Amino acid sequence: MPPIPRAQLERLSYIDFRLYFLGQLRRSDLVARFGTGPAGATRDIAQYREAAPGNLEFDGTRKLYLPSASFKPLFEHAPQRVLSALSQGFGQGAAEDLSPLLRCEIPSALSVPRMSVLAPVTRAIHCGKALRLVYHSLSGEPGERELVPFALVDSGVRWHVRAFDRKSAEFRDFVLTRIESPVVLEHGEVGRHETAEHDVQWSRIVELELVPHPSHPRPDVIRLDYDMPDGVLRIKVRAANAGYMLRRWNVDCSPGLRLRGPEYALGLADPLVLYGAANALLAPGYRPPVAAASADKLQGSRQRDDTPESSR
Structure with missing residues (x-):
């Protein structure tokens, strides 16, 4: 696509969005969203058709445009922005009359800043x-x-x-x-x-490898849930935020992935990568290496003490 003004690029992206995710587009959709008027909306649709000639078809009976059978999105749509738009509507201004584009249900936020x-x-x-x-x-x-x-x-x-x-x-x-x-x-x-440049915890990037929890009965479904075709989800996170992320997703970070329960679908392959991360203690089951080694030693000692004399 040749360089075009940003405002028009946003309108073309909106056309692409409605065709891709809502399956139809009217000129009035563009007029309502951008306030351009019918003639401007017609020009935008014509430019979109020029940029992606096989993407849309006009339904004369209903007076609207539909995605064609060979439709391919012209723009890359970020999943979080798409879900936000579908559930909360478009727009940034306080005067916008925003409403969801689809029926959506979002958990209530219990803690909201003033x-x-x-x-x-x-x-x-x-x-x-x-x-x-x-x-x-x-x-x-x-x-x-x-x-x-x-x-x-x-x-x-x-x-x-x-x-x-x-x-x-x-x-x-x-x-x-x-x-x-x-x-x-x-x-x-x-x-x-x-x-920020002097915040070591913020600047340090931790690379995590998450795997289906070994105790989960359906690891194949977990691989689908988290898009891990090779069985590993690799993500990068700031050391300052690692504990928040792992706690939010209930990732078992215990040595040997020992936690049990239906809430633990994922496990951290190597908990040692969290060593030195300030809020790693928020991660489920995480123990610093020294504490983990001491606990294992104590457990081994207890097991030896519990062993019958005849079997020692």
Whole structure:
């Protein structure tokens, strides 16, 4: 496809999306989505037909376009964006009247950050500024802190902000719902040591190999669930987030994959790859190598003590 303006590229992608995932397209769909008017919608459809001549057919009876039998998507559609659009609608503006494109059911979010907290945090991240706030920690009374935030993190259960904490002089995760009264320090300076490039846990990438859990009765189905034709799902994750991801998906990270239960469909092939990851203890069954070795030694000692004298 020759270079075209981004706005028109978005309209062509929308045409491709509706044909591919909804199976039909009307000019009114483009008018409603982009406000272009019937003539503009006709031109966009004509350009799409020129770029992908075998992709759509016109149904004169119903006055709509259908994907052809030989349809091949013109664009690469990211799965998460597709599912988001289908379940929540298109658009970014607050004035958008968004509605799902299909009937969808999404689990309720039990922990949602307040917009009055989220907005200062995201402004500080975007502008490279520090924040002054009150934080409610589980380990003590609420206290004032200064943070230098640089990323939002979705653990799958709640949202965190990754930041340099000037109180402890460490990089840590802070739960957004535990933040109160955040104020962006517009005129303060941020030191180089407070930036993401100096966060070792954030910069370190851990390569994980996940396999069907050996106790699962249908490993063939698990391979389908997680698209692992060779029996291994290989993913890369930041060391700072590894524990969140493994806990979210109930990946057994115990030595020898010893956990049992229907919730454990996956196992971590080599738990040693988590060594040094700060939040690895959140991963189901994970124990640092020294602790795991001590536990195995203790278990072996108990087994010897329980062995009948005649069989020793």
